[in-house]
Amino acid sequence: MSLIEVLSFTFVQRALLAGILIAAIAAILGIFLVLRRLSLIGDGLAHITFGSVAVVLLAGISPFYVTISALPLVMLASLAIFKLTSSKKIHGDAAIGILSSAGIAAGIVLASLSGGYNVDLFSYLFGNILTVNQTEIMLSLIIFAAVLCYVLFFYHDLFAVTFDEELARSMGIKTKKLNILLFLLTAIAAVLTMKIAGIMMVSAMLILPPLTALQLSISFRKTIIASVIFSTLSVIFGIIASFLLNLPAGGTIVILNILFLLIIFGVKKILPALR
Amino acid sequence: MPVNIIRTENLTFCYNGIEVLQDISFNVRQGDYLGVAGPNGSGKSTLIKNILGILEPRQGNIYLFGQPLSAFRQWSKIGYLPQRLASLHSHFPGTVREIVQLGVDRKGDSREIKRMLQLMDIEHLSSRLIGELSYGEQQRAMLARALASKPELLIFDEPTTALDPQTRENFYSIAQELNRQQGTTVILITHDTGVIGNYARYLLYLDKKIVFSGTFENFCSSPEMAGFFGPVSQHIICHQHDRRNI
Numbered sequence: 144m145s146l147i148e149v150l151s152f153t154f155v156q157r158a159l160l161a162g163i164l165i166a167a168i169a170a171i172l173g174i175f176l177v178l179r180r181l182s183l184i185g186d187g188l189a190h191i192t193f194g195s196v197a198v199v200l201l202a203g204i205s206p207f208y209v210t211i212s213a214l215p216l217v218m219l220a221s222l223a224i225f226k227l228t229s230s231k232k233i234h235g236d237a238a239i240g241i242l243s244s245a246g247i248a249a250g251i252v253l254a255s256l257s258g259g260y261n262v263d264l265f266s267y268l269f270g271n272i273l274t275v276n277q278t279e280i281m282l283s284l285i286i287f288a289a290v291l292c293y294v295l296f297f298y299h300d301l302f303a304v305t306f307d308e309e310l311a312r313s314m315g316i317k318t319k320k321l322n323i324l325l326f327l328l329t330a331i332a333a334v335l336t337m338k339i340a341g342i343m344m345v346s347a348m349l350i351l352p353p354l355t356a357l358q359l360s361i362s363f364r365k366t367i368i369a370s371v372i373f374s375t376l377s378v379i380f381g382i383i384a385s386f387l388l389n390l391p392a393g394g395t396i397v398i399l400n401i402l403f404l405l406i407i408f409g410v411k412k413i414l415p416a417l418r
Numbered sequence: 419m420p421v422n423i424i425r426t427e428n429l430t431f432c433y434n435g436i437e438v439l440q441d442i443s444f445n446v447r448q449g450d451y452l453g454v455a456g457p458n459g460s461g462k463s464t465l466i467k468n469i470l471g472i473l474e475p476r477q478g479n480i481y482l483f484g485q486p487l488s489a490f491r492q493w494s495k496i497g498y499l500p501q502r503l504a505s506l507h508s509h510f511p512g513t514v515r516e517i518v519q520l521g522v523d524r525k526g527d528s529r530e531i532k533r534m535l536q537l538m539d540i541e542h543l544s545s546r547l548i549g550e551l552s553y554g555e556q557q558r559a560m561l562a563r564a565l566a567s568k569p570e571l572l573i574f575d576e577p578t579t580a581l582d583p584q585t586r587e588n589f590y591s592i593a594q595e596l597n598r599q600q601g602t603t604v605i606l607i608t609h610d611t612g613v614i615g616n617y618a619r620y621l622l623y624l625d626k627k628i629v630f631s632g633t634f635e636n637f638c639s640s641p642e643m644a645g646f647f648g649p650v651s652q653h654i655i656c657h658q659h660d661r662r663n664i
Contacts, residue, residue: 178507178509178510178511180507299520302512302516302520303520305510306510306512306517306520306548307500309467309472309500310498310500312470312471312472313470313471313472313493313496313498313500314493314498314520315471315490315491315493356511357509357511360509360511360547360550361511362511362512362513362516362545363511363512363513363516364516365511366511
């Protein structure tokens with residue numbers, strides 16, 4: 144089957160469109176999370192998404208609406224993480240760990256209650272971008288627009304908060320408002336990423352492209368753009384490769400992201416030696 | 419009559435139930451050069467973080483430029499240089515130019531940024547990442563950021579720790595020049611009372627509460643302060659102050 148034939152399938156076009164949007168969302172938000180040492184929030188929210196999907200499936204909601212139905216619970220959990228991390232009584236990583244364990248534990252117990260290990264629930268562990276539906280594409284488009292507005296409108300403030308939160312507060316920036324928005328958008332990104340890469344790989348999509356871009360040692364604005372490029376390229380090539388080589392899309396996308404990171408890391412090490 | 423730039427009334431701050439600041443009341447007037455001194459853990463940085471809204475006091479009132487802190491919005495009037503950045507990631511992808519631009523405004527005035535880079539002698543570093551620079555170069559970039567908004571109030575929280583003597587002298591000279599020539603109000607926080615003796619006109623000595631507040635002349639003639647510091651230390655501080663201000 145040729146590449147042209149692959150691209151002529153409607154479900155492949157849908158997968159590419161949704162994949163590019165979700166990859167861009169994760170790559171943009173990931174920059175702020177990685178630089179603020181909140182990388183693990185993706186992992187925590189992914190586990191909470193697992194519990195939320197279990198609740199949704201147990202409630203008998205059609206799998207067609209699972210993504211949207213799981214959103215409110217994951218967003219609430221992200222606010223709980225925000226509250227716990229900003230209270231300073233619990234360290235951020237510990238707070239994420241608590242809710243992460245709660246999410247996965249709830250998922251397993253609910254799956255068991257629903258009559259054994261539910262096939263639908265476990266299909267979310269690994270994701271399948273090729274089954275993306277119209278509603279999810281629309282949701283991705285809306286969230287992509289929201290993330291873009293968030294970054295463009297608050298760019299100066301976000302840069303300051305990411306650089307140093309205390310300094311940002313001394314400049315009169317409302318850091319709490321920005322942080323709440325970041326946590327909520329990350330929660331939505333986690334649920335959407337679950338669809339393309341699976342719950343197990345949400346944090347990879349939030350961490351790997353920003354980490355690769357950071358190796359380039361370029362300005363903040365260019366780092367965000369580079370992160371989006373790496374992320375979208377991994378999704379485009381990942382989807383096509385998975386279709387042509389009959390591989391799981393989620394795993395292929397993440398492996399490509401790791402390859403990009405290793406290549407950039409290697410080039411960065413070798414180039415100075417050659418000069 | 420000089421305007422009160424800062425006024426605190428009965429300010430108290432607690433951390434984990436322990437009072438770090440107790441009943442702090444003082445004024446800073448326009449054009450003042452105030453030195454805030456005290457031993458480690460005396461609450462100097464905590465006081466500044468309360469004034470800047472970074473920390474929330476348990477009780478008391480804070481006024482900036484005559485307005486209650488909660489209503490204050492003109493933050494570009496304040497240039498703050500922290501002791502060290504609390505959370506700077508070593509791979510942080512911000513260039514020196516981007517950092518200085520933070521101090522200008524949301525659009526960024528490129529002429530003002532260039533002027534600040536030249537003033538701090540870091541124009542050649544403008545496209546380097548802040549995390550790649552030495553501590554001294556980072557502090558110069560941070561000072562350029564603090565000065566970029568042409569602030570009416572400059573707050574330095576131990577800005578010269580680990581800087582070489584020449585750079586340190588340069589820092590204080592810039593602050594003194596701004597204070598004397600443009601009437602910029604300066605607050606310098608340091609545990610080194612000798613440095614304050616060199617530059618500041620007023621001294622606020624803290625040890626969780628105010629131990630001394632007043633001019634250097636009052637400080638030098640105070641037998642209580644001689645008892646607190648020891649007469650030799652008091653004499654050295656006063657001698658440095660007199661020598662600088664002849």
